[in-house]
Amino acid sequence: MASRTAFVYQDQLTFEDAFTYFKRLMHDAENRVIFSRALQEARKGLSVSLHVMDIDSLVMQYLHDKRGRVVGRRILGAFEIKYKARNTVRGSELLVNGKQFENLQWFAKVTGLDVYYIVNVGNEEFYIFNVKHVNPQLEWRGKGQSYDNYAVLRKDELIRARKDELGSILKLLLFGGGRV
Incomplete structure (x- = not known):
């Protein structure tokens, strides 16, 4: 398991666990960019003001x-x-x-x-x-x-x-x- 849960509860993590975890974080960041760009596309031509944020x-x-x-x-x-x-x-x-x-x-x-x-x-x-x-x-x-x-x-x-x-x-x- 290469999740945040693994970092919290396991005493020892392998390099592969850490690498997989950080790779997932990078994919998550990429998904946020894709989502934000799709929102920009969705509001084209509309008089809509948006602010996108998350809660950690x-x-x-x-x-x-x-x-x-x-x-x-x-x-x-x-x-x-x-x-x-x-x-x-x-x-x-x-x-x-x-x-x-x-x-x-x-x-x-x-x-x-x-x-x-x-x-x-x-x-x-x-x-x-x-x-x-x-x-x-x-x-x-x-x-x-x-x-x-x-x-x-x-x-x-x-x-x-x-x-x-x-x-x-x-x-x-x-x-x-x-x-x-």
């Missing part, structure tokens, strides 16, 4: 009866998972894509789901927040190719964690009813 992870809980049979499911939360190099996060601010943030905030509102960002900064620290509970400033920033609309968040208003703390924070967010 949708966490669901299986609900069991007394005999252990699955009798339902419930969605615990949705996650947008980002990586930022250490040198791109400076001072008291954390920047995420503004348009994506606005759309995820809207999605959370209309669905009633909790939508969280987990921003990995240089594999050293993580910032976690629920889009329902933050009010960033939306600003155009950057130069050249990095000029874009950003949601500017104050780091002191977000959960900051080390990698070894993520499990306990997710436990609180998903099962503890904590408002974060």
Whole structure:
């Protein structure tokens, strides 16, 4: 098995497992481009404005009866998972894509789901927040190719964690009813 599940649960993976996994990721990226181009083709000649985005992870809980049979499911939360190099996060601010943030905030509102960002900064620290509970400033920033609309968040208003703390924070967010 060369899936993300294998990376999580197997103690040792072969080179072939890793290669197959990354090859699938490349095919997934190619499929996203094909889909986006097909959407562009579909809207030709129409006055339709689209924004395409994905959610990285949708966490669901299986609900069991007394005999252990699955009798339902419930969605615990949705996650947008980002990586930022250490040198791109400076001072008291954390920047995420503004348009994506606005759309995820809207999605959370209309669905009633909790939508969280987990921003990995240089594999050293993580910032976690629920889009329902933050009010960033939306600003155009950057130069050249990095000029874009950003949601500017104050780091002191977000959960900051080390990698070894993520499990306990997710436990609180998903099962503890904590408002974060």
